[in-house]
Amino acid sequence: MESIFKRTHMCGLLRAGDIGKEVCLNGWIAKRRDLGGLIFCDVRDKTGISQVVFDDKIPKELFDKANSLRSEYVVGVKGEVRQRQSANPDIATGDVEIFASDLIIYSRSETPPIYIKDDDNVDMNLRLKYRYLDLRKKKMQDNLAFRGKVCKIARDYFYENGFTEVETPDLIAPTPEGSRDYIVPSRVEPGSFYALPQSPQLYKQMLMVGGTDRYIQIARCFRDEDLRADRQPEFTQIDMEMSFIDEDDIIAVNEGFLKKLFKEAMGIDLKTPLPRMTWDEAMTRYGSDKPDTRFGFELHDLGQLDVIKNTEFKVFADALASGGDVRGICITGGAGKYSRKQIDKMTEHIRSFGAKGMVWIKTSADDISSSVNKFFDKDALKKIAAEFDAGNDDLILIVADKPKVVFDSLGYLRRAIADEMGMLDPKQFNLLWVVDFPLFEYSEEEGRYVAEHHPFTHPKDEDIPMLEEHPEKCHARAYDIVMNGVEAGGGSIRIHDRELQDRMFKVLGMDEETIQSKFGFLVEAFKYGAPPHGGLAYGLDRLVMLLLGEETIRDVIAFPKNQSAQCMVSGAPGPTDADQLDELGLELKK
């Protein structure tokens, strides 16, 4: 007996043009119907399904075998492609069917615990436990193939542009305070540990010091943090770095990549150069450093309006007096759409950003009303509405507080409302660069400035003189690529000058010991001639999710972890032997 029926065609690719051919398919039984003298089976592989017919004119042994088929049995089928009596327009192979002349059953299946259907909405943990069944869905295989294609396009592009793909190590040095590092105990030096990299950052900078000049890697990264819908303990970056360049070079190279990516993966002609927007503009117009520009609802600064400046309404007056902001957005068509109760819910939600309240104004054809009628007469409200060019059915939402609270609140609201109003078209892709980020962020928790990106980020040249005096005013040579309100990637020009690096460390309040233990080897490397360099890293999982219009990165990863960082298929993490711990010089804490 043959052990394999060698495939001639994939199940999803048979067409009317194949009628008359003898073919051999391999795949899984997706469906089986028994019509007495006829058995119909749908045979599935990753390309789709074909209908196979067994009639009672075939040898009884074969017919009986066909009769024994059940869902998810794995089979090989030989037969002739014939025209289907009544075509099925819903599937690509709907014009044809195979009249079976031979059948091999490779393996049988118990009743599968989940349906193999693209739109089956079973619990995610169950899908992940039976991932090998979940992956049989055409959508999932298409997603994996699409992800593979994105990687291929990235590697092709950077290879063609003179980049060298270099693998950096996964077993690296642990850093003090690296509490979000996964660590790996060493057996050779019990009591010592490796860390898994949160990114290849330090090694790719060393490659630049080593003369690699143009580096690319699609790199696995690890971060032990509490999980959200779009976070995984292990994730993948498309990571690049270049020497002897400035930000225009990095942006140009990456726009070339994005153009190719959109053309080849999506069939979309991306117009480049992409818009660039400073961080300041992004915040003041969109309340976000990752603005979604597919719709309006832009923020307006109301602090300059006389009716606001001179108000006795304490919330506004106090905010302005203490250096805060009064800003608002106008939801076109939102007045009739949102009830007071719904607006109260929004107010509730923005408390998580620190907002203590929200003011609303509604316009209609013949009236204007607000939650602050006591403080603002209709004329004053109309002046505010005029600032937004408000129409006849609009909802204005105003927040007054510290700038960060105002931006976070309004930035969240404009996108959440646009989403609710169905204005976020996943097939429209708005990309832009956000540039000139603040160099530092003041950490209330640590009582010092921390690096907004990382301590190797180069300040804007014109800001270097005020590094020590006015760190809060310094901007960075950093840039994010933003796609539909999501940060698809980010990077910066790095410091290559040791004196400037030393000044940065000082502003960050890092003492020699901390510098040595965290970055000692990179600082050491910089003693021997570092070239000007910079780079960028894309979050691959998120990028693929955005392009596919998926709502979770779990649908673009073959074997993702669940929200508790568990692998539902294998049961990881799990216990280990006491012997092994012993060998590693460790014991479980009682």
Added chain:
Amino acid sequence: MESIFKRTHMCGLLRAGDIGKEVCLNGWIAKRRDLGGLIFCDVRDKTGISQVVFDDKIPKELFDKANSLRSEYVVGVKGEVRQRQSANPDIATGDVEIFASDLIIYSRSETPPIYIKDDDNVDMNLRLKYRYLDLRKKKMQDNLAFRGKVCKIARDYFYENGFTEVETPDLIAPTPEGSRDYIVPSRVEPGSFYALPQSPQLYKQMLMVGGTDRYIQIARCFRDEDLRADRQPEFTQIDMEMSFIDEDDIIAVNEGFLKKLFKEAMGIDLKTPLPRMTWDEAMTRYGSDKPDTRFGFELHDLGQLDVIKNTEFKVFADALASGGDVRGICITGGAGKYSRKQIDKMTEHIRSFGAKGMVWIKTSADDISSSVNKFFDKDALKKIAAEFDAGNDDLILIVADKPKVVFDSLGYLRRAIADEMGMLDPKQFNLLWVVDFPLFEYSEEEGRYVAEHHPFTHPKDEDIPMLEEHPEKCHARAYDIVMNGVEAGGGSIRIHDRELQDRMFKVLGMDEETIQSKFGFLVEAFKYGAPPHGGLAYGLDRLVMLLLGEETIRDVIAFPKNQSAQCMVSGAPGPTDADQLDELGLELKK
């Protein structure tokens, strides 16, 4: 001031055709000579070097700046390409030099602790500590670029052949007895651990169960074992798997890859199909399951010769009586070359394989002599020599012992001697498949049969009936690709039938609990319809090393670990915070 001089050319690529052009180079100062009114500098990037000349007709400020240059300073230089007065035929750019008109010093360098010279033979640990300097050597950058190219060719080939690149997880379930697993403590479940994968084996098989059909990945793997020259704690595999195929399909697909690889990376036309040799033949002819076929010195079985069969020489007689072997090799031209002392050294060396001794015979034009003259007269010796078609200056080496000891000893000797005699041409590539491996190996240590490859390896169909009765006689549907005596890759057809898998587990003496804890999820997956499948994995580091003719994989890895599994650049592994251990539920053993 410009912060970057934008590069027009790479340093190593200027040619006579560029004479007259205004160019801009970026790179490192490789050498600087001061001839009074002239300063010569070699500027280096990864492509090579160009000579730059500063004469005293340029502005004094510029000349002084040039005068301050030292080795490994990083610079940008603008100037005109001119013909060199006396060409330097040793370098590719030797016809030209650049007359500098402007210079920027990006950064300075202390005196580098190692020389940036391809053939500098400094201690490996020092090279690894200053890897960022070591990588500036052209050879090292070329090696990295070559490795990148090998990956590119692999991905292109498999992509073109319908394979999907899928990333499998790095944080997987630990296995009991997985003592060579690196483990990663979980913070979310203190006391639980992930393991880093020794290979993507289980996950790629799950992908086949999931319908991926053709999988490729260039995957990082981890193994915590004592290191040898060609072993690293983390290493990389080119890993592939296919469904609905047999070994001929796997071999054909991979020969296609190897053909493309040799053509595009080496400029060599590889003749396919490659030879296939059974494991039995490889052992009896070469004493090795990874035969180096670039030279002869094949093993001969002497047990059938009357002079051996009937000898009173106890070593031979005992070996044969107890089911062992008497085998030998003939080193053509070895009689005059090897002294008795050197032969004693060989004998000493093969003790590590368990050999208790070795017999030699030397031929010359008019005599034959041996270490066993007492037991074999010249006629008998001549009969043995005739078996090898020995000539006039040959050295015959004979080992008698258990087959494994004989094969290991002679297999080692033939290659070590060929190496010593300069017969191993690194530019000649002999590839072959070794097939039909034994399915099991009897482990004296464990007192049971263990899987020669892994427990999912499919037995040869004709051997299945004797699985339980004669496991020692069963062969596997396994195949290795062997290149110049090194295993470049290996794989097998996997079992997809649950009953056969159960029989395998039984023969391996595995109880239900062990099966569940080690492979439970794969066994579970196989309940729901597993396709026939198989695959292969190449050791990328070793493959690249072989192709480049390097002697250590450390020269083809950007940041390798040293022999103590340390990263000399970063100092990994290192200590971690007590707090972090605490959070992981661990403490250091006192």
